[in-house]
Amino acid sequence: MDYIAQGFMQAVKLLVSGDPETYSAVFTTVKVSSLSIAASLALGIPVGFFLGYCRFTGERQLRAVFDTLLALPTVVVGLFIYALISRRGPLGRYGLLFTIPGIAVAQTVLVLPIVISLTATAIENIDERFRNTVSTLGARGWQLVTASLVESRHAMLAAVVTAYGRAISEVGISMMIGGNIKWHTRTITTAIALETGKGQFSMGIALGIILLLLAFLVNALLIFLRRRI
Amino acid sequence: MAEETIYRLQQVVRAYGTDFRLHIHDLYIGKGESVGIVGHNGSGKSTLLRILAFLDRVDEGEIIFSGSSDREITMLLQHPYLFKRTVFENVAFGLKVRQKREMVKDRVRDSLALMGLRPAQFMHRRWLELSGGEAQRVALAARLVINPEVLILDEPTANVDQHSAALIKNAILQYRKKYNTTLVMTSHDIIWLNSVSDRVMRMHNGRIIGRGTDNLLHGPWEDEGEGLWRRVLPDGQYIHAVHPPHSDAFGVLNSSNIMLSTGRPDHISAQNVLGGQLLSMSSEHSGDRVRVEVHAGGLLFSCSVTHHAADTLKLLPGKDVWILFKASSIVWY
Numbered sequence: 001m002d003y004i005a006q007g008f009m010q011a012v013k014l015l016v017s018g019d020p021e022t023y024s025a026v027f028t029t030v031k032v033s034s035l036s037i038a039a040s041l042a043l044g045i046p047v048g049f050f051l052g053y054c055r056f057t058g059e060r061q062l063r064a065v066f067d068t069l070l071a072l073p074t075v076v077v078g079l080f081i082y083a084l085i086s087r088r089g090p091l092g093r094y095g096l097l098f099t100i101p102g103i104a105v106a107q108t109v110l111v112l113p114i115v116i117s118l119t120a121t122a123i124e125n126i127d128e129r130f131r132n133t134v135s136t137l138g139a140r141g142w143q144l145v146t147a148s149l150v151e152s153r154h155a156m157l158a159a160v161v162t163a164y165g166r167a168i169s170e171v172g173i174s175m176m177i178g179g180n181i182k183w184h185t186r187t188i189t190t191a192i193a194l195e196t197g198k199g200q201f202s203m204g205i206a207l208g209i210i211l212l213l214l215a216f217l218v219n220a221l222l223i224f225l226r227r228r229i
Numbered sequence: 230m231a232e233e234t235i236y237r238l239q240q241v242v243r244a245y246g247t248d249f250r251l252h253i254h255d256l257y258i259g260k261g262e263s264v265g266i267v268g269h270n271g272s273g274k275s276t277l278l279r280i281l282a283f284l285d286r287v288d289e290g291e292i293i294f295s296g297s298s299d300r301e302i303t304m305l306l307q308h309p310y311l312f313k314r315t316v317f318e319n320v321a322f323g324l325k326v327r328q329k330r331e332m333v334k335d336r337v338r339d340s341l342a343l344m345g346l347r348p349a350q351f352m353h354r355r356w357l358e359l360s361g362g363e364a365q366r367v368a369l370a371a372r373l374v375i376n377p378e379v380l381i382l383d384e385p386t387a388n389v390d391q392h393s394a395a396l397i398k399n400a401i402l403q404y405r406k407k408y409n410t411t412l413v414m415t416s417h418d419i420i421w422l423n424s425v426s427d428r429v430m431r432m433h434n435g436r437i438i439g440r441g442t443d444n445l446l447h448g449p450w451e452d453e454g455e456g457l458w459r460r461v462l463p464d465g466q467y468i469h470a471v472h473p474p475h476s477d478a479f480g481v482l483n484s485s486n487i488m489l490s491t492g493r494p495d496h497i498s499a500q501n502v503l504g505g506q507l508l509s510m511s512s513e514h515s516g517d518r519v520r521v522e523v524h525a526g527g528l529l530f531s532c533s534v535t536h537h538a539a540d541t542l543k544l545l546p547g548k549d550v551w552i553l554f555k556a557s558s559i560v561w562y
Contacts (some may be wrong), residue, residue, distance in 0.1 A: 129310035132284050136304040137323040137371065147322075151313055 007205025014206055026210060029187040032100055032174070033167035036107035040163060041116045043108070045156075046125060048119025049140035049145065064118060070096075074165070074172030081106035082176055098179040106173045111163040122155030123148055154226055161222050165215060188214070233260040234295060235379065236281060241290035243276055251435040253274045253290070259299065260295075263266070263405055265426035265441060267419055268293040273435040274415040275383055278304065281413055282381050293502040296411075300327070301378035305385055309368035311356040316341070316367050316371035330467065340374040341367070343403070362393025369397060373404055380404075382414035386421075394418075401425055409555035419459050420511055423520070433479070438562050442513075442520065442531050444482040446559060448473065457491040457500070462526030469500040469556040487532040489521065491542050500556035507548045510539070519544075523552055 015023045051063060083089050084085040085096040085105070134147050149156065164204060169186035171189040178185030181196060186210045236258040243251040251273040258264055258281075266274045279285035280292065282304035294300065308518045312319050320337045324330075324331070338348040344366040351359075351367070359367060365388070373382060385401070386394035398421050405412060405425060419441060422429055429441030436506075438445075450458040450473045459467045460477075470480060494502060505525025513520050519539045523530045530552055544550070 013413065027534070054318055129306055130305060130312075132304075133310045133312075134322075136282055136284065136302070136306075137326065138300045138303070138375065139322075139326040140300070143326045154313075 003201040004205060006202035008209065010202050011206035011209040015210065022210065024183050025186050025188045025191045025207070026214065028100065029168055029189070029211075029214065032103045032178075032187060033164060035104035036111060036167050037160065037164055039108040040084070040112045041106065041160070044112050044115030045119050045149070048116040049123055049149065050124030051116065052120035053145075053148065063117070066113045066117045066120070067134070070117055072113060074110060074170045075176065077106050077110045078173045078176035081109060081173070085177070097177065098181060098185060100178070100185060103174050103178045103185060106177045107170065108168050109128060110170060110173060111166050114166060115159055116164045118159035119156060122132060122152040122159065125155065126151055127168065153229060157222050157226055161219060164218050168211065168215060168218075234258070234293075235260040235262075237291075237293040237295075239291045240278075241280065241284065241292060242288050243280060244288055245276075249273070249276075249435060251280075253277065253437060256437065257451060258411065258413065258436060261409040261410055261411055262424045262428075264414075265422035266413070266432055267414045267417075267422065267429055268276050268415075268432035272432040274432050275307065276435075277432065278381050278383050278413060278415065280372060289390035290536075296378045302381065303372045303375060303377040303379070304381040305369055305372055305383060307383040307387065309365055311359070311364055315352070315356070316346075316354045316359070317352045320371045320374055323371055327375065329375075336374050337370075340370040343373065343400050344370045345393075345400075346370065350389075350507040358419075360390075362389040365389045366393055368396060369400065373400070376408065377410060379411045379413070382412070384415055384417065387417060389558060398425075402419070423511070423513060431481075433562070436562070437485070439481050439560075442484045442533060444484060444528075444530055446470070446480045446482055446488075446528075448475075448477040448479065450476050450478065452476075462503075462528065464526050466503050466526040468503070468526075470559045471557045473559075474561050478561050480561050482530075482559050483517075484520070484531045484533040486554050486558040487539070489523070489532060489534055489542060489544070490551040490553060491544075491548065493551055494553060496552065498555075499551075499553045501554045503530075503552050505550060505552060506542060507546055507550050509546055523550055525552055 031162070051059065082097070085091045085094065085102055096105060130151060134144055139147055139164050169189065171193055174180070174187045174190045175193065178187065178190065180190040188207050192204045192207045195207065234257050236256070238253045238256040241251070241253040249271070266277065268274050276285065280287055282302055283299050284304065312322065317337055320340055321333050324333050324336065337352070341348045341351055346363065346366055365385070369385065369483055371431050382401070385397050389397065402425055404410065414422070419429070422441065430437050431439055431441045431443055433445065435484070446460070446468060448460060450460050450470060453459050456472055457475050460470070461467060473480065493504070503525040505523045508522040508524050508529070511520050513533065516532050518535055521532045521539070521544060523532060532552060
């Protein structure tokens with residue numbers, strides 16, 4: 001059982017000593033998940049808003065599709081995107097395989113349903129008097145859209161937290177698309193998988209603790225924001 | 230109508246399922262006019278207000294609005310909604326979306342002050358740091374600040390404490406005097422509504438059935454023969470009426486068709502003579518008449534008499550009086 005306690009010790013040591021390999025994995029993780037969150041918000045908020053705000057035929061079926069995609073397995077996304085961006089695939093010429101943008105693209109696919117679904121729910125859950133109120137106060141067109149998003153900002157923040165959590169914790173995509181290349185596409189999760197395979201449990205635990213710390217920091221930042229806005 | 234018309238509604242119909250149908254035959258509202266609407270819950274008041282605010286569509290009929298733009302109409306909902314922002318942002322919202330950027334702070338301050346909310350104390354409060362009455366006043370301040378052409382108020386004082394209700398009533402009265410805004414509002418407080426309205430309409434079952442000061446008389450009516458029907462009142466007195474369309478019909482008795490007497494009158498042609506007690510007196514908005522509420526036969530009758538008559542009869546609350554009206558003065562709906 002020693003290796004568990006050793007893991008904690010090692011985590012502190014790695015962080016304090018500024019171990020370059022560890023920090024490389026940390027930065028890669030942050031970079032990849034930030035890219036994928038930015039892309040999924042840019043794509044997912046408009047779609048989610050449309051789904052939550054407008055009533056049209058087939059809307060419920062479409063919502064059901066996105067809700068199902070919330071449970072999308074990472075390896076399935078990995079496989080699908082691998083097929084698309086590998087040399088023989090239709091997007092092969094962009095050379096995305098085993099690169100950070102490649103992982104980010106696949107992670108975007110993974111978290112997009114989360115952003116869409118939670119945005120739609122956030123917009124849908126706005127008090128029904130809200131619409132009457134904004135329109136009788138004179139808001140028109142885009143003003144209605146921005147006022148609705150501002151009004152549901154707390155629920156939107158929850159969507160960001162959930163999506164970020166999913167992105168930094170996944171391993172399937174990073175492994176398949178990134179290839180776990182040291183100094184390059186190795187993320188914290190792929191590093192943990194590697195260390196565990198090598199039997200280096202304490203190193204794996206140390207990296208796990210760092211990952212948790214990172215998740216905590218992101219959450220703390222968002223909780224702070226939530227209080228302020 | 231002498232003044233310019235801002236709303237004209239003709240044969241407007243709005244139905245919700247089979248249970249409710251609003252049907253407005255003909256309604257004119259003049260520019261700068263103040264119109265009150267009374268009626269029971271479910272009489273169609275709120276639906277009419279929503280249609281006037283263009284929040285609800287109509288199934289049939291025509292609405293002509295001759296204001297400058299539908300953006301110049303604003304409505305205070307019965308249960309108002311505040312944005313999840315500060316009081317300042319709530320009140321300034323209407324100015325912001327209208328791109329009015331000058332003196333926003335001053336305007337918001339004035340508007341809050343009019344509603345009895347000290348700007349320094351309230352401006353930066355968040356939406357959840359307000360009581361129900363304060364929230365209602367902030368919501369009204371957000372409407373007044375945009376200085377609309379038409380202000381629609383649905384029960385502005387129904388869900389607030391007495392202090393807030395008094396402030397809201399007073400602010401609306403002041404605002405009306407200052408800006409000649411067209412006002413359309415509903416309220417259960419008929420005395421106040423009379424004091425801020427040029428006219429009060431009464432709604433029943435989705436229709437406008439005369440003025441708010443009219444008396445509604447419900448059935449059941451019993452056939453007495455020879456075209457005369459009667460309704461037995463709780464204390465055993467009768468109301469006689471001519472030809473109700475059916476036994477459950479309701480009729481409207483105009484308040485100025487009721488005469489008052491301080492002694493029991495004999496040998497008169499009117500079929501209805503009811504003994505009762507005078508409950509309250511108030512001066513009508515128009516100024517030349519006195520509104521007198523009489524409790525007779527278990528019902529409340531609203532009567533309108535001249536100041537001269539009130540003086541001559543020495544009318545005072547608590548006094549025993551008789552009310553007289555013709556059986557034929559009841560109009561059926």
